[in-house]
Amino acid sequence: xxxxxxxxxxxxxxxxxxxxxxxxxxxxxxxxxxxxxxxxxxxxxxxxxxxxxxxxxxxxxxxxxxxxxxxxxxxxxxxxxxxxxxxxxxxxxxxxxxxxxxxxxxxxxxxxxxxxxxxxxxxxx
Numbered sequence: 001x002x003x004x005x006x007x008x009x010x011x012x013x014x015x016x017x018x019x020x021x022x023x024x025x026x027x028x029x030x031x032x033x034x035x036x037x038x039x040x041x042x043x044x045x046x047x048x049x050x051x052x053x054x055x056x057x058x059x060x061x062x063x064x065x066x067x068x069x070x071x072x073x074x075x076x077x078x079x080x081x082x083x084x085x086x087x088x089x090x091x092x093x094x095x096x097x098x099x100x101x102x103x104x105x106x107x108x109x110x111x112x113x114x115x116x117x118x119x120x121x122x123x124x125x
Contacts, residue, residue: 002026002114004096009119012086016123020081022096022116030054030074033099036081037109038092038121045109048094049081053102061107063089086123093118 008020022034035050049060049070058070069082079096097112 002098004098004114004116006094006096006116006119009094009121011122011124013125014087014123016086017082017084018086018121020083020094020096020119020121022079022081024077024079024098027098027114029072029077029079031100031102032113033057033102033105034070034072034079035097035099035106035109035112036070036079036094037097037112038090038094039118040089040092043092045095047107047109050099050105050107051079052105057103057105059105059107083121086121088123091121091123093120 003025005023030053033052036048039045051058051070067085072079095118096116098114099112
């Protein structure tokens with residue numbers, strides 16, 4: 001049974017940082033590209049960042065470029081999202097997901113096969 005479990009969310013102030021983790025089980029992480037998505041209240045799920053299996057390809061949404069960084073540790077079946085200079089508009093539930101096209105970094109959520117349950121990130125002063 002495949003499971004993706006996100007952690008690291010919380011309530012922080014504008015300008016703060018958070019690091020999200022996604023631990024995978026039931027699959028070999030290096031067989032997949034991975035992505036992070038988010039969904040704010042009343043909004044559609046949107047792409048945040050993705051990374052190919054060997055980390056050679058990374059892709060970011062424009063709204064997070066320069067502030068967020070995606071990375072992975074295949075040996076420990078974990079994907080990370082480092083989020084710096086957080087803004088109130090980053091408030092959302094953040095999800096990780098796996099993409100079977102492991103060599104590319106894509107943004108279409110319909111192409112991702114397995115999803116975690118999400119972790120809440122709230123930015124507020």
